[in-house]
Amino acid sequence: MPTARNRLAQEIFAPIAVDYERWSRALSFWQDPRWRQELVNGLGLPPGSRVLDVAAGTGQISRLLEKQGLRVVSLDQSLAMLTRARARGAAAVAARAEALPFPDAAFDGLTAGYLLRYLEDPLAGLRELARVVRPGGRVALLDFGRPRGVWGGLWRLYTGLGLPAAGALISPGWHRVGAFLGRSIDDFHRAWPKPAMERLLSQAGLGHVRSANPSLGGGLLLWGTRL
Numbered sequence: 001m002p003t004a005r006n007r008l009a010q011e012i013f014a015p016i017a018v019d020y021e022r023w024s025r026a027l028s029f030w031q032d033p034r035w036r037q038e039l040v041n042g043l044g045l046p047p048g049s050r051v052l053d054v055a056a057g058t059g060q061i062s063r064l065l066e067k068q069g070l071r072v073v074s075l076d077q078s079l080a081m082l083t084r085a086r087a088r089g090a091a092a093v094a095a096r097a098e099a100l101p102f103p104d105a106a107f108d109g110l111t112a113g114y115l116l117r118y119l120e121d122p123l124a125g126l127r128e129l130a131r132v133v134r135p136g137g138r139v140a141l142l143d144f145g146r147p148r149g150v151w152g153g154l155w156r157l158y159t160g161l162g163l164p165a166a167g168a169l170i171s172p173g174w175h176r177v178g179a180f181l182g183r184s185i186d187d188f189h190r191a192w193p194k195p196a197m198e199r200l201l202s203q204a205g206l207g208h209v210r211s212a213n214p215s216l217g218g219g220l221l222l223w224g225t226r227l
């Protein structure tokens with residue numbers, strides 16, 4: 001059954017699906033594509049491996065995986081987003097991350113972009129992601145970080161004022177995203193600072209956990225190996 005966070009994500013992202021890629025790149029000052037590429041580069045799977053891309057959206061990470069010769073299934077709960085992914089030829093499945101319609105150990109790897117903040121129960125959600133990855137397989141997760149120091153102040157200014165203002169110039173849907181995002185990032189990192197999130201991955205059945213914070217801390221990348 002969809003959770004409150006599932007419904008929130010549906011409401012927020014459906015209106016912006018048609019121009020999501022264009023404006024997500026611009027509003028991140030073109031850092032978002034760099035983070036996605038770094039995430040995929042760190043997965044470390046050989047060509048021909050089967051990978052599930054969860055919260056695939058319009059398929060940006062899926063396409064990067066395919067360029068590395070990986071066999072990809074794109075999964076998202078948003079039909080509006082998946083329609084865009086399917087239009088580019090993705091093998092797409094509509095489902096929630098908390099209830100993946102696959103057997104245990106069905107994939108060699110799994111990626112998830114900007115999913116963590118929408119999990120009602122992060123540990124249960126991460127365990128479900130790990131469930132469908134074979135032992136020795138790889139998991140890679142991307143979300144927003146929260147810079148510190150001087151950069152942290154500029155980040156809060158941008159996410160608190162700049163994003164809503166920029167979103168309002170684009171469309172009502174993007175204004176809502178801009179107004180929501182800063183609070184969402186702050187709330188997530190207060191509840192789950194990076195060391196706590198790394199421990200959570202370990203509790204979910206992942207080993208050799210490592211992380212990176214590219215773009216002066218604006219991004220958060222996490223990798224682990226299924227035990």
